[in-house]
Amino acid sequence: MVNLSFLNRFAFVLLVFMLLILSGCSTKFAIQLPSVERLHRQILTIDTHCDTPMRLRQQAFNIGERHEPTSAGGQVDLIRMQEGGLDAMVFAVFIAQGDRTMEGYAKAYALVQETLTAIQTAVAQNANFAEIAYSPRDIKRIVRKGKIAILLGIENGYAIGKDLTLIEKYYKQGIRYITLCHTKNNDICDSSTDTTEHGGLSPFGEAVVREMNRVGMIIDVSHISDSAFYDVVRISRAPVIASHSCARAICGNPRNLDDNMLLALKKNGGVIQINLFTEYVKPSEPNAARDSAMHAFWSKYANFEQLTPSERAIAYQERDSLEKRYPRRLATVEDMTTHIDHVVQTIGIDYLGIGSDFDGGGGLADCYDVSQMKNITATLVKHGYTKSQIARIWGGNFLRVWQKVNRCARRT
Ligand SMILES: [Zn+2]
Missing domain, CATH: 3.20.20.140 (Metal-dependent hydrolases)
Incomplete structure (x- = not known):
């Protein structure tokens, strides 16, 4: 019995020891991993x-x-x-x-x-x-x-x-x-x-x-x-x-x-x-529907720089709804x-x-x-x-x- 309990204790200590090594390793590994967020901030x-x-x-x-x-x-x-x-x-x-x-x-x-x-x-x-x-x-x-x-x-x-x-x-x-x-x-x-x-x-x-x-x-x-x-x-x-x-x-x-x-x-x-x-x-790729819609928008608002703030807000809304209707395919x-x-x-x-x-x-x-x-x-x-x-x-x-x-x- 004594021997068994000693073995149990030995197994437990060994397990804890291994866990410690593993957790130590994983912490070290985590530090070595290229953390994009950390790198970007540094x-x-x-x-x-x-x-x-x-x-x-x-x-x-x-x-x-x-x-x-x-x-x-x-x-x-x-x-x-x-x-x-x-x-x-x-x-x-x-x-x-x-x-x-x-x-x-x-x-x-x-x-x-x-x-x-x-x-x-x-x-x-x-x-x-x-x-x-x-x-x-x-x-x-x-x-x-x-x-x-x-x-x-x-x-x-x-x-x-x-x-x-x-x-x-x-x-x-x-x-x-x-x-x-x-x-x-x-x-x-x-x-x-x-x-x-x-x-x-x-x-x-x-x-x-x-x-x-x-x-x-x-x-x-x-x-x-x-x-x-x-x-x-x-x-x-x-x-x-x-x-x-x-x-x-x-x-x-x-x-x-x-x-x-x-x-x-x-x-x-x-x-x-x-x-x-x-x-x-x-x-x-060419998108004729979008191109003509945008062309019409810019013809309508050719004087964009001269618009009053409220007129400009309306123009922005119109443009956003066009963007939703004809989304631009963007590069990545x-x-x-x-x-x-x-x-x-x-x-x-x-x-x-x-x-x-x-x-x-x-x-x-x-x-x-x-x-x-x-x-x-x-x-x-x-x-x-x-x-x-x-x-x-x-x-x-x-x-x-x-x-x-x-x-x-x-x-x-
Ligand atoms: Zn430029």
Whole structure:
């Protein structure tokens, strides 16, 4: 009996010992498992392009409140940024291409001022959540405090008209990059989606590139024509960014960079910030019913920018019901990651990042708004990227470029 009881006790101790080892192992195993959530929170995440400032010009939109991702709610607010674990975002002051006249330039300048005021007011009203960052060091300081860093850019060099001095003026107002053009040619260069006018950069555009280098303004080559791109990387002494573009080898859209352009970008030391815009990631099949319904909507609301808040609310409702009736087939994060894989295979891990284009057409089926940003990290982990590689994609590469642009400016 004594022997049996001893055996029982021995068996019990052995069992406890084994359980302890097993639980110890499983804890250790759990720590080693790539926890996407933890990894995503540990790295610095920067999105280099959204068009949310257009919403901030509407008094009714409070960026400090949580919205649903409908037309009226948009894809970005500070609450959803926190949910999505996004640390920093470039708010682009979008200026549609208008008349290339003194009157047109004056209007564009006034719109930049109005939009900057709207952003500054929105950030000041939410000072507990967010601050504007003017340097790479600012981003780190703001994020360390648990806040969101808002960076400022301008989408469309039309905002400077023909006045080179505006580059330094905008820099002093906090703008840190300018996208040289949008979907139409301007005085600086040809657009990738317009006819050939200058054959690349105009002589004025060359002066713009030199002045941006001198001032320390980052040059954004998204939207510009291939010839203009090659002119820019030939002239610029500083690395450049494509703030929201994809790889043309994966999706043949003129807005994307082909492999030779990627190689030239690597030589320049710049970055391509992969875009979440379905048309540039993986175009959906033609949908004639949706296209004609949307065409009719935009013809009806051609004056959208001039609508009163109540008229605009009605327009948003109409658009949401159209979206429900004719849903757009969106590309996925997996589709977007094929662009990332291609860029990495072509030029390596150090020359790419993320630029969502939220509130400007960006948004994927499984990353439709800023609250879903960690799905990108999850897919990068699935594709075998390490933590340090993911950190470079999510912001490290962009910060390296920005620091180099600053050093180049100081050398002038
Ligand atoms: Zn754009």
